[in-house]
Amino acid sequence: MMTKRTSCRLSLLTLVALLLLGACKGRIQPKMPLDSTAVNTEGVVREPHEGFELITIQDKPSRATRDLFASYPAELIDSLLPAEGIATGxxxxLIANDHITVLVDAGLGSEAGGVLLEKLAALHVRPEKIDAVLLTHFHPDHIGGLLHNGGPAFPTAHIYASVPEFEAWTQGELAARNEQVMAMLSNYAERLHLFMDGDTLMDHIVAHLAPGHTPGHTLFERGDVLIVGDMFHAAPLQTACPELCARYDMDTAQAVQSRVKWTQYARQHQLTIVGMHVALPGVVQ
Ligand SMILES: [Zn+2]
Structure with a gap:
């Protein structure tokens, strides 16, 4: 539980973070290119694209089981999902080229069983090498890995989040359960940037708001790839039946709208959809 004093301090930090937002925009300094000789690692998929490499890193394997869809009639879910569930993750x-190394979401964090840092080490990517971390949203399995041993896991990285996500967790009703979010924000307060829908962030990466899973849930488009965050929790079911919402979707009507809209968009623009909870190689078929 946060004491009143802690809560006040955190609110102040929020304010400080907000004030710093404008000041630190565009301060990313490119570092060394990614080591292309790094060995292939289990749980990592490297895929070359025009102008960048997309590296999918599985922070932790997982399964989608029926409890994910507990609000639907059991017969319906039984007819769609095998009893043992389906593999997810x-x-x-990582979006990487000679100029920049960008991480999209940071996983659970080591204390919660995430192995992102180990996988990065196997790829010869030191934490200092990460120039920016783009956040699809503020759930613990996406921001947990930003902290390590009580401090920032990526000591020089700039952090990017959408304005609506930031506001929802710092001012909205979610603010009551935002202890982890505030710890994250206060550790990166000087390097936090907020973006709006349609902003180009760096190296041709464009942010698209796709609310529903959370108020400011965001997708990132780079070249022929669309990273869709938590738009899918059981992709084979939800591509066939986009109306199905996992129990983590906060606004189900919006989540369905976003799922339909951005799946169509990817089809129209011939983009490969990859997601945070899709079994490796992380691609939505
Ligand atoms: Zn998630």
Whole structure:
């Protein structure tokens, strides 16, 4: 439980973070290119694209089981999902080229069983090498890995989140359960950037708001790839039946709208959809 004093301090930090937002925009300094000789690692998929490499890193394997869809009639879910569930996972993505190394979401964090840091080490990517971390949203399996041993896991990285996500967790009704979010924000307060729908963030990466899973849930488009965050929790079911919402979707009507809209968009623009809870290689078929 947060004491009143802690809560006040955190609110102040929020304010400080907000004030710093404008000041630190565009301060990313590119570092060394990614080591292309790094060996292939289990739980990692490297895929070359024009102008960048997409590296899918499985932070932790997982399964989608029927309790994910507990609000639907059991017969319906039984007819769609095998009793043992289907393989999913918790993924993070690296967008890397000679200029920049960008991590999209940071997974659970080591204390919660995430192995992102080990996988990065196997790829010869030191934490200092991460220039930016783009956040699809503020759930613990996406921001947990930003902290390590009580401090920032990526000591020089700039953190990017959408304005609506930031506001929802710092001012909205979610603010009551935002202890982990505030710890994350206060550790990165000087390097936090907020973006709006349609903003180009860096290296041709465009942010698209796709609310529903959370108020400011965001997708990131780079070249022929669309990273869709938590738009899918059981992709084979939800591509066939986009109306199905996992119990983690906060606004189900919006989540369905976003799922339909952005699946169509990806089809129209011939983009490969990859997701945070899609079994490796992380691609939505
Ligand atoms: Zn998630």
């Amino acid at each position: 918790i993924n993070c993505f």
